[in-house]
Amino acid sequence: MAISTLVFWLIVLFTAGSALVVISARNILHAGFALATAFLGVGALYVFLHADFVAAVQLIVYVGGILVLIMFAIMFSSSVAEDTSAERRGLFAMGTGGLAAVVVFIGIFLMVRRLEKPLNERNQFAAVDYTNTVGVQFDLPTEEDEALLAKNGSLLNPAGEAPPNKLGRADLLARFEKAGLSKEDGTKLLTAYERETARGRYGIGHKIIGEYILPFEVVSILLLAALVGAVVIVRKELN
Amino acid sequence: MEWFTGGPNVLTNYLILSGFLFACGIFAMVSRRNAVGILMGVELILNAAGINFVAFARFGHDKTGGNHLDGQIFTLFIIILAAAEAAVALALVLAVFQTHKTIALNDVDEMQM
Numbered sequence: 001m002a003i004s005t006l007v008f009w010l011i012v013l014f015t016a017g018s019a020l021v022v023i024s025a026r027n028i029l030h031a032g033f034a035l036a037t038a039f040l041g042v043g044a045l046y047v048f049l050h051a052d053f054v055a056a057v058q059l060i061v062y063v064g065g066i067l068v069l070i071m072f073a074i075m076f077s078s079s080v081a082e083d084t085s086a087e088r089r090g091l092f093a094m095g096t097g098g099l100a101a102v103v104v105f106i107g108i109f110l111m112v113r114r115l116e117k118p119l120n121e122r123n124q125f126a127a128v129d130y131t132n133t134v135g136v137q138f139d140l141p142t143e144e145d146e147a148l149l150a151k152n153g154s155l156l157n158p159a160g161e162a163p164p165n166k167l168g169r170a171d172l173l174a175r176f177e178k179a180g181l182s183k184e185d186g187t188k189l190l191t192a193y194e195r196e197t198a199r200g201r202y203g204i205g206h207k208i209i210g211e212y213i214l215p216f217e218v219v220s221i222l223l224l225a226a227l228v229g230a231v232v233i234v235r236k237e238l239n
Numbered sequence: 240m241e242w243f244t245g246g247p248n249v250l251t252n253y254l255i256l257s258g259f260l261f262a263c264g265i266f267a268m269v270s271r272r273n274a275v276g277i278l279m280g281v282e283l284i285l286n287a288a289g290i291n292f293v294a295f296a297r298f299g300h301d302k303t304g305g306n307h308l309d310g311q312i313f314t315l316f317i318i319i320l321a322a323a324e325a326a327v328a329l330a331l332v333l334a335v336f337q338t339h340k341t342i343a344l345n346d347v348d349e350m351q352m
Contacts, residue, residue, distance in 0.1 A: 008248070012252070012256055015256065015260070016256065016259055019260050019263040019264075019283055020263065022267055022279055022280075022283065023263050023267040023270070023280075028273050028275055028276055031276060031279055032279070035282065035283070038260075038283065038286070039282075042260075042289070042290060045253070045290060046293055048248070049253070049293045049294055049296070049297040051293045051296065051297070051311045051314070053311070054289075054293055054311045054314050054315060057315060058289075058318060061318050061322055062282075062318060062321070065322055066282065066321060066325045069325055069326065069329055070275060070278065070279070070282075070329065073332050074275050076333060077274075077275070077333060077336040077342050089269075089270055089271070089272050089345065093270055094269075094270045096269065097266045097270040098266055100266075100269065101263065101265045101269075102262065104258070104261060104262050104265060105258050105261070105262035108255070108262075109258060112254045112255055112258070113251070116251050119250070203308065204308055204311060204312060207308055207309070207312055208312065208315075212312055219319050222320070222323055223323050226323035226324070227326055229327055230329070230330035231330070233327070233330040233333075234330045234333050234334055
């Protein structure tokens with residue numbers, strides 16, 4: 001068992017255990033700290049999923065923002081003599097809640113198990129293994145790259161053969177050489193292809209400003225409205 | 240249990256973990272009396288959805304052969320919206336505490352004190 005396997009299962013155990021502590025802690029402060037470790041575990045899983053920018057945002061916003069806000073609210077809103085043993089609702093509510101949670105989890109589990117074989121057969125969810133996924137793309141396709149791609153693009157994906165994202169570099173170079181390109185042109189075409197596909201890989205910034213500009217602006221206004229509304233709600237009336 | 244031994248970086252492991260977090264969030268929302276505890280359940284559910292999106296972003300690929308980055312952008316929006324919603328929800332909790340002097344939601348059963 002490789003060390004990454006061990007680390008992965010430890011993180012999964014950590015996150016699941018934190019979630020269990022959140023739902024079962026008597027003291028609400030303990031539940032808050034367990035929620036912090038659950039967020040940390042989820043952030044670590046984002047790193048495993050090659051989403052390092054999202055992991056950083058998760059740590060900054062969830063652990064450093066939302067959790068601090070939750071802690072403030074707990075501190076401000078619990079009186080000292082509060083009876084924390086009355087943390088739960090009655091047995092009926094816990095029973096139905098537990099039943100609903102178990103039913104949902106078993107349903108999701110069975111659906112996922114059922115999905116696994118068709119997905120593997122169609123090879124649709126094979127992991128595309130790039131080493132770095134997000135951040136800044138330092139080499140954009142140049143104009144000659146785009147000209148090369150426009151001229152020879154049909155070589156990349158001929159009908160009836162494997163699509164280019166399933167092949168390695170050597171196989172793609174072999175395919176170009178078989179189609180008649182010289183070795184140097186083949187290497188240039190490969191570089192052009194990698195830069196072109198990297199635009200999709202590297203471009204969270206490109207996408208936010210490009211495709212997702214409307215949700216981005218709407219979310220900005222929504223944040224403003226939410227914070228102004230929160231201040232208005234909490235403000236005491238001046239008599 | 241062939242899914243267990245296939246190595247950890249399989250899509251289904253992440254989906255099962257996010258389903259577990261979702262179920263924990265549901266149970267926390269239903270069974271807690273403290274309003275902030277209910278909000279913790281909501282945050283667990285949102286995190287579960289976020290893991291789902293990023294897992295599908297990693298394990299799917301679009302036609303150019305890169306990763307779907309759209310899943311990660313969805314997760315970013317989930318995080319932003321969770322922050323806004325937590326701010327408003329906690330403001331409500333504080334306002335309820337100011338008037339009712341308790342945040343056990345069983346006892347908050349009148350609209351005005």
